[in-house]
Ligand code: PHE
């Protein structure tokens with residue numbers, strides 16, 4: 001089994017905020033080797049498909065050889081943008097998740113996928129969370145956006161609007177594309193950690209790439225089990241910040257009366 005299976009989904013040691021100790025010494029050599037292979041495959045794609053901010057950030061991280069030590073990276077992050085990483089056993093409840101983000105703590109799953117999940121895994125693991133999400137936490141505008149998202153999440157819970165806000169996370173933080181001087185590039189974590197969808201999202205003729213439109217994003221359903229039919233393209237992280245700065249309460253009230261849109265509508 002190799003990749004520390006006892007850590008997967010083990011919530012028994014988690015604190016009230018769902019955090020756990022990373023306990024880095026528990027990772028086996030096989031787990032580090034699998035992580036290294038994942039890192040190598042994705043690193044080859046990055047120069048062609050990732051946005052410049054992501055590329056700049058990964059080059060400051062010494063994260064290629066083995067599963068990173070979260071405390072070391074947290075120290076670097078704190079200096080740059082005030083963020084840190086907290087280890088978690090897997091997916092956590094909305095309120096805990098939003099509270100972490102609002103406090104500039106990014107939850108990273110401790111365990112690594114099994115070798116037979118090299119190409120595809122249904123739930124986040126340390127490779128997706130670290131490689132996909134952590135680099136852009138070094139980018140100040142993105143870092144601010146994600147913190148605001150967390151605060152917005154707590155508010156959406158009070159307004160019974162988490163589903164609409166979750167679509168915004170999906171189409172930006174997970175599967176977002178951005179315009180750059182060199183053409184459309186990826187910044188979403190689900191793309192950055194995917195062996196196949198990263199290139200697909202940027203250059204395949206099949207999916208649609210629509211300009212970012214907040215209300216449309218919040219109404220658009222998504223599929224978690226296959227490549228996306230639709231991507232939304234921002235101009236920059238500052239643009240994304242501006243587009244999401246308004247009070248969402250009246251927007252939620254209006255949108256919840258409208259039909260949702262199919263992923264390929
Ligand atoms: N403006 C949002 C609100 O009022 C908060 C938010 C900001 C949500 C950025 C997501 C991203 O709820």
Ligand code: CO
Nearest residue numbers: 124174189190
């Ligand atoms: Co993710």
